[in-house]
Amino acid sequence: MDQPTRPIDALEETVRQRAADSDASKSYTAKLLAGGVEKIGPKVTEEAGEVVEAAAEPGDEGRAHFVYEVGDLLYHTLVLCRWRGVDLSEVEAELARRFGTSGIAEKESRPKTS
Template identity: 55%
Template sequence: MSGSAEVLERLMATVEKRVAQLPDGSYTTKLVRGGVEAIGAKIREEAEEVVEAAAESDEAGRAHLVHEVADLLFHTMVMMAHRGIDWSDVAAELARREGVSGLEEKRRRGGVQ
């Protein structure tokens, strides 16, 4: 997992740099210039593709799912960088929820009766 975490950290650093510098010809720049609406549209699109790929049962479907999850994660990272959110912010929120039932967490936020 540590190798995986390193890849995510490197990618996030690249995304953050592109968000800060907005280099011409960068896909990240194009997304950021479109704001939350453009980035959000890509996140919604990729989330739908994750669900579709998850329904594919063979090995090709598994590979497709991995590809789509990577796309979803990348676009989520662009949104995080655009809004100034770091992995440590997300990790802190996950730590806060650790050991708490998902249903209990929703109840605390008023989402489940």
């Protein structure tokens, strides 16, 4: 297999490998995956909150903290995707599908739920 060139692809591959190895005693990723959405979901929520908090921090230090927290959020989101059996390429395809469509039009095209 070719080595991923983008860091996010390399991270996805590492998460995939940790899922296949599934030794929760040696891997934080495997431990999260073993806990399912009940374990991963709160981590995604926590990291999203930390991203928002870091976004409000001023200056270069605040910017660096924001970047750091976005990295954590992306990692935990990729773990949740792996648990769900969703590849990053599927998310990219969904984003490509939406490209060129206004957010308002995209939202209006969704099926209505009660």
